[in-house]
Amino acid sequence: MSSLRPGLAFDPTPLTEPVDARRVHEHHQAHKASRPRTAGDVIVWVVMALLVPFGLIPVVMLFTDLARLPAGPVIVPVVFGGMIAATVLIISRVRRQVRRDREIRYRLDRFAAANSMTYQSRVANPSLPGMIFSIGGDRITTDALRTVTSPHVEYGHHQYVVRRGKRSTTFRWGYIAIELGTALPHIVLDAVANNSILGTNLPTSFGAQQRLSLEGDFDRYFELYCPEGYERDALYLFSPDIMARFADTAALFDVEIVDNTLFLYTGPGISTVNPEMWAWLFGTVSALQSKVDQWTRWRDERLLEPSAVPADTPVATSVGTPPPSRPPGVAMKGRRLRRGRGNVWIIFGFLTLVALGWFLPLLAV
Structure with missing residues (x-):
């Protein structure tokens, strides 16, 4: 049951019904393909590619110093195992959060379609006239749902960054x-x-x-x-x-x-x-x-x-006219x-x- 005007009736089924992980993945891939690649995306990948090898240097130096200790044969495996466990824990939590975010976008997209709305997961520099949309930098609107029929109503999130010197x-x-x-x-x-x-x-x-x-x-x-x-x-x-x-x-x-x-x-x-x-x-x-x-x-x-x-009518002659x-x-x-x-x-x-x-x-x- 879709609504012609929000508030009268709406279909919440896409928000709560079980979802197929394969469909969520396909939805994410389609969204990823439709999003144009920016210079910022390239910069992020380049920075990550540089940080990984440089980040390994202090780790190698740490284990080299630990191995020289009298208890090195015991300390090195313990520290190495702890680092591996921490890494696995962090990666698993990040992956769960990523899957959760993708599922939310999938649900919101289907919810919008079921209720006569459109869905945009991300809009850079939105052209809305409100005060929060003209402040700061890196302005991004996310999870924006907009009614198809007029008068239009839009629901969403917006964020921006304010920089003061080196702090942001x-x-x-x-x-x-x-x-x-x-x-x-x-x-x-x-x-x-x-x-x-x-x-x-x-x-x-x-x-x-x-x-x-x-x-x-x-x-x-x-x-x-x-x-x-x-x-x-x-x-x-x-x-x-x-x-x-x-x-x-x-x-x-x-x-x-x-x-x-x-x-x-x-x-x-x-x-x-x-x-x-x-x-x-x-x-x-x-x-x-x-x-x-x-x-x-x-x-x-x-x-x-x-x-x-x-334009050529004197003001005085207009007195008494509608x-x-x-x-x-x-x-x-x-x-x-x-x-x-x-x-x-x-x-x-x-x-x-x-x-x-x-x-x-x-x-x-």
Whole structure:
């Protein structure tokens, strides 16, 4: 039973049914053949080919030194046997993990096909407009499932690497991208539940002057940011009934609206072989879609259709005529939020307090 719209019904059978190891292997080979070989793949093989012989040199030197010891005839076999056992253990665990990863890709691919979705195991530098897709380097999306019918919904994982000098950190996210019927202002709902004492968990921060307080007690769940001048539009889009739906179903997600896409961000674990997780994800998306479908009626009052009033018509003569229609879209001012300084000032203030707490007692002596 495949679903025409996620959340109504879906077929979880491919996630749990027994699989044939031969079919999993064939699926992996087909996927491997379809993936173009990159310069990075060649570099990896060259580096490995060089490391193996050079890695044997210290091992040979170690056993040479051990053999010269009085107890060498006993120590050498023991150490050699221990190294062999450790190597076999590591290789077996790696092979099990590799087989597990291949089986997951096979199951997700069949699950997507059974539920009117497409599956991509790996996408380099995805062209999505969300904030997590334009940061860092080595950007890769994995296990992306996308609905075939419109409005499209995509579920997947994304990772990128941020380098600071010689150090590098890999950040991993899970995301849901929901296609909207029209472009909307850039709005971010920063979930309070996953923030820390140092501030937001999001990779980007926004200026405090763009913060908009929500009605009721919704500020307990989200911090809303919208472009300056779009406060009324944000309150229209996030009316109390829509905010209640987000608080009930998506309070654990960070939310971003950018262009014509609604993003839900969380930790990795979106594309999984757990049927209960997919039931929850589909239910969340369906619940949100039933509310945000009304956003297609929104129009940016800052946009006027150029053809509505002839270019040579004086403004005075247009008074009393029907107002020109506003086309879908967003004025330039509302397309992107202005970024802030992040947690720099919080960290600086914290370090200042620590320094004062350290030096003040010394000054009092």
